[in-house]
Amino acid sequence: MPLIEEVGNRVRMLRKSAGLTLEEAASRVGMDSIFWGRVERGQSNASLATIERMVEALGINPVDIFAYVGIPPWEGEEKHLVELYRSMSPEAREQIMNLAKFFRGL
Numbered sequence: 001m002p003l004i005e006e007v008g009n010r011v012r013m014l015r016k017s018a019g020l021t022l023e024e025a026a027s028r029v030g031m032d033s034i035f036w037g038r039v040e041r042g043q044s045n046a047s048l049a050t051i052e053r054m055v056e057a058l059g060i061n062p063v064d065i066f067a068y069v070g071i072p073p074w075e076g077e078e079k080h081l082v083e084l085y086r087s088m089s090p091e092a093r094e095q096i097m098n099l100a101k102f103f104r105g106l
Contacts, residue, residue, distance in 0.1 A: 005042030010065055011054060012040040017086050018058050028057040 001009075015025045022040070026033040031053060038044035039054070046054070055062045085096060 002042065004045060007046070007065060008040045008042040010067075011058075014058050014060060014064060015040070017083070018060075020058070025054070025057045029053040031057070 015022065018025070020028075022037050023033045026036040031050075035044060036054070039046045039050070051062065051065060055065065058064075085093060088096065
C-alpha cells in the first residue's frame with residue numbers, strides 16, 4: 001500500500017478512536033471536512049502543516065500518525081483488545097499492563 005494511503009488510514013483510525021466524526025475533527029482546527037476526508041482516503045497529500053493541524057484536532061502526538069505505518073492493521077480479537085485498551089482510563093491501562101506482565105511471566 002502506498003505511504004499516502006497508509007498515513008490516511010492511520011489518521012482515520014486515530015480519529016475514530018477519539019470518537020470524532022470527520023466533520024467534528026476538521027472543525028476543531030478550521031479545516032475543510034472534504035479535504036480531511038480526501039487525506040484519509042489517500043487522495044490528497046497532506047503537508048506537514050496540515051498534519052500538525054490534524055494532530056492538534058485529534059489531541060495526539062505527531063509520532064502517533066506514523067507509529068504503525070507499514071505494520072498490518074489489527075484484526076479480530078487483537079483489534080478489539082486495542083480498542084478496549086484505548087478507551088480505558090490511565091489507571092485501568094496501568095492495571096491491564098500489570099496483568100499482562102504477570103501472565104507473560106507464567
